[in-house]
Amino acid sequence: MEIMQTTQNDTIILGLKGRLDTLSSTELEKTLADLLAEKKYKLVIDFSDLDFISSSGLRVLLATGKQLKSVGGKIVLCALQNHVKEVFDVAGFTMLFVLYPSRDEAVKGIA
Amino acid sequence: MMRKEKKFQLKLPIETANLEIVREFVARIAQNMGFSEENIHRIELAVDEASTNVIRHAYKGAASNAKFLTVEVTTHADRLEIDVIDAGKGFDPDQVKTPEMDVYLKKMKRGGLGLYLIKTLMDKVEYKIKPGKKNRVRMIKYIVT
Numbered sequence: 001m002e003i004m005q006t007t008q009n010d011t012i013i014l015g016l017k018g019r020l021d022t023l024s025s026t027e028l029e030k031t032l033a034d035l036l037a038e039k040k041y042k043l044v045i046d047f048s049d050l051d052f053i054s055s056s057g058l059r060v061l062l063a064t065g066k067q068l069k070s071v072g073g074k075i076v077l078c079a080l081q082n083h084v085k086e087v088f089d090v091a092g093f094t095m096l097f098v099l100y101p102s103r104d105e106a107v108k109g110i111a
Numbered sequence: 112m113m114r115k116e117k118k119f120q121l122k123l124p125i126e127t128a129n130l131e132i133v134r135e136f137v138a139r140i141a142q143n144m145g146f147s148e149e150n151i152h153r154i155e156l157a158v159d160e161a162s163t164n165v166i167r168h169a170y171k172g173a174a175s176n177a178k179f180l181t182v183e184v185t186t187h188a189d190r191l192e193i194d195v196i197d198a199g200k201g202f203d204p205d206q207v208k209t210p211e212m213d214v215y216l217k218k219m220k221r222g223g224l225g226l227y228l229i230k231t232l233m234d235k236v237e238y239k240i241k242p243g244k245k246n247r248v249r250m251i252k253y254i255v256t
Contacts, residue, residue, distance in 0.1 A: 021134075022163045023127040052134075052152075054159050055224040083152040090231045091224060 001050075003031055008107055011042040017049035020057035028057070032064045041073025044106045048079035053087050065096065078106035119184040125166045125197075133162050133182055140184050141191055146254060153232040154191065154252055158182065160225035161195035161248045169199030169246065190234075190253045201242035 001024035004015040012035055020028065035043065045061070065075050078100040080088065088094045100106035121136050123129045134155045141151045162180055170178045181196040207226050230236050235251040 019131070021127075021130050021159060022166070023130060052155065052159075054156060054163065055228055056163065058224065083149060086152075087156065087228070090228060 001027065003028065005031070009111070011044055011107055011110055012040045013044045013046055013103065013107065015046040015049065019052035020050060021052060021054045022056040025054075025056040025060045029060045029063075032060065036064070036067055036071075036073075041068060041071055042110050043068070043073070043075045044103065044110055045075065045077045046079055046103050046106070047077060047081065047084060048103070050084060051081070053084050055091070058087070058091055058093055062093070062096065074110055076100060076106050076110050078103050116188075117186045119186075121182045121184075123180050123182075125170060125178045125180050127163070127166055129180070130159055130162055130166075133180075134159050136182065137184060137193060140186060141252075144186055144191060144254060146191070146252070150252060154193070154250075157229045157233050157250050157252075158193055158195065160229050161193075161250065164225055164248075165195060165197045165199065168202070169197040171200065173199060190251055193250045193252075195248045195250070197246050198244060199242075199246060201240040201246045203240070204238045 001016060001018035001020055004017065006013045006015070014031065016028070018024070032043070043064070061075070061077075068075050076098045079102055080099060085094075085099075088097070088099075098109065100109055119136070119140055121133065123132065137158045138151050138155050141154050146154065162182070165180045177198065179197070183194040183196065185192040185194075204226070207223055229248075229250060233250040234253050237249040237251075239245070239247040239249070
């Protein structure tokens, strides 16, 4: 999996490309932990190029969401493919995250 | 005419880097059987979760040799059967609790979510647990035509 990081004002956007499984979720976990350590508290995760997510990936997002909540930060997700969205629905994670259809809307929404 | 059943087997060391191989192995077979893309995604996730459970939990505390994960796939005319097998310590499927999301959010408990996804995405899940010998999670998906 590739992680492409961009910054827009005070928001960090992470574009995920490929497959977020048990192996690659440790990479994402580290990237997110580094951002939190740098006090980057507004995160958008762009899922448009993500083809797969497993429970390991869901857990990393959940842990980050929880940490951000405790410091008054925010994480939003955008552009989930239908089959990835299904995993969020089934796991009940749709209720835990704010999802936007596109990156632009997510960046506007988090501002 | 009934298609003859076919068996495929993959045996791998328990490493997370091998999850991709397992997913591709099963996805290719499902594709050849004519499963929809939607269902191939579900099957891939189920086999990933079952294999991840083996990699993470099955051999915890065991000696370093003989830590393998075996994936056996049997194709039938109407269904795909995937067995994920290990020789680790086994588990009691009834004791694996389905996560309640608000509790889950508070405590971040590790177990349960993978099995919950498997049960939801596949048509049938069966367990045969013989600790230290052969533990098998069988996942079945029917082809709907």
